[in-house]
Amino acid sequence: MQAAVYKSKQNLVVEEIPTPEPASDEVQIKISHSAICGTDVHVYLYDIAPPNTVLGHEFTGIISKIGTDVTNFKVGDRVIGMGGNPPPGHEAPLRRQEQYNYRLEGITNSRTRGYAEYTVLKEWEPLKLPDNVSNLEGALAEPCAIVTRAVRLSNQKLGDTVAILGAGPIGLLCLQTAKAAGATKVIVSEPSQARRDIALALGADAVVDPTTQDPVKSIIELTDNNGPHVVYECAAAKPTLHDALNMVRKKGNVMLVALAWEEIPLLPVDWAGKEIHLNTTFGSEPHDFKVAVDLIASKKVILDPLLSETDTIKLEDIKEAFDSLIKPSNQIQMVIKF
Numbered sequence: 336m337q338a339a340v341y342k343s344k345q346n347l348v349v350e351e352i353p354t355p356e357p358a359s360d361e362v363q364i365k366i367s368h369s370a371i372c373g374t375d376v377h378v379y380l381y382d383i384a385p386p387n388t389v390l391g392h393e394f395t396g397i398i399s400k401i402g403t404d405v406t407n408f409k410v411g412d413r414v415i416g417m418g419g420n421p422p423p424g425h426e427a428p429l430r431r432q433e434q435y436n437y438r439l440e441g442i443t444n445s446r447t448r449g450y451a452e453y454t455v456l457k458e459w460e461p462l463k464l465p466d467n468v469s470n471l472e473g474a475l476a477e478p479c480a481i482v483t484r485a486v487r488l489s490n491q492k493l494g495d496t497v498a499i500l501g502a503g504p505i506g507l508l509c510l511q512t513a514k515a516a517g518a519t520k521v522i523v524s525e526p527s528q529a530r531r532d533i534a535l536a537l538g539a540d541a542v543v544d545p546t547t548q549d550p551v552k553s554i555i556e557l558t559d560n561n562g563p564h565v566v567y568e569c570a571a572a573k574p575t576l577h578d579a580l581n582m583v584r585k586k587g588n589v590m591l592v593a594l595a596w597e598e599i600p601l602l603p604v605d606w607a608g609k610e611i612h613l614n615t616t617f618g619s620e621p622h623d624f625k626v627a628v629d630l631i632a633s634k635k636v637i638l639d640p641l642l643s644e645t646d647t648i649k650l651e652d653i654k655e656a657f658d659s660l661i662k663p664s665n666q667i668q669m670v671i672k673f
């Protein structure tokens with residue numbers, strides 16, 4: 336089968352590798368759609384996966400073979416690659432280790448994944464898709480689970496005002512999940528006009544262009560001069576965490592969703608007097624996936640604007656896509672269609 340194999344820093348090669356066969360407790364999945372995740376772009380940029388890894392975890396596929404002991408799936412079931420309940424001892428490393436460091440330890444699961452024609456997973460790993468969620472939409476269930484978890488851990492309350500810094504795929508999904516969780520006013524700060532327009536179409540109450548407006552001043556003004564109750568940092572640009580801490584209201588919450596890979600300037604004396612909460616979130620758990628799939632199925636999260644036809648690519652063009660995504664871009668989401 337064809338797979339995009341990670342060889343070394345910024346080196347991804349599409350080549351023929353053996354098609355994986357399922358063991359007795361595994362299912363083989365024929366990948367249908369696989370979304371390119373910012374995390375994989377970080378892996379590519381900062382070299383945090385072992386050579387010969389096949390990346391890709393945001394995918395929809397069809398069960399093509401089942402192991403002899405498999406009872407929960409049959410051939411033909413449509414599934415996403417994550418969201419099943421792990422048996423004890425199979426949780427992701429961050430759930431097991433007290434001091435898991437993503438930058439130093441990186442990706443630890445190097446099984447054949449979504450940037451390939453087929454993958455095999457343990458029976459407990461995939462989640463069945465409801466009929467009214469398309470294969471293309473299913474490919475975005477994982478980033479939707481990420482923001483579901485971020486909102487659930489954010490302390491956001493019904494009626495809160497919210498700021499979202501950055502309107503890439505995660506920011507646009509976070510906007511919708513924050514609204515679904517009861518935010519009354521959501522303001523999005525984003526330098527790209529195209530992304531700001533999509534944010535407005537998806538229900539943002541106001542947008543701010545941080546290249547022409549001071550985002551801290553503008554967003555405080557838009558929230559009756561109090562600042563938002565919750566700020567979701569979805570950009571990891573140099574000033575965004577600093578801005579988030581400076582704009583949030585007294586006793587408010589900053590949720591760090593995006594991961595900065597360089598040191599960023601902070602001046603704590605500016606905001607320490609507000610007694611604010613700085614929260615972090617990392618990845619997602621099975622329950623977050625189930626909530627995310629429900630949000631997509633019930634159209635509380637709309638994916639169409641993130642999934643315009645122009646962003647669908649072929650596996651052979653994956654390196655070009657990664658190279659374009661390591662630069663700032665207007666691209667919303669890229670999905671490989673098999």
Ligand SMILES: [Zn+2]
Nearest residue numbers: 372374393477
């Ligand atoms: Zn991802």
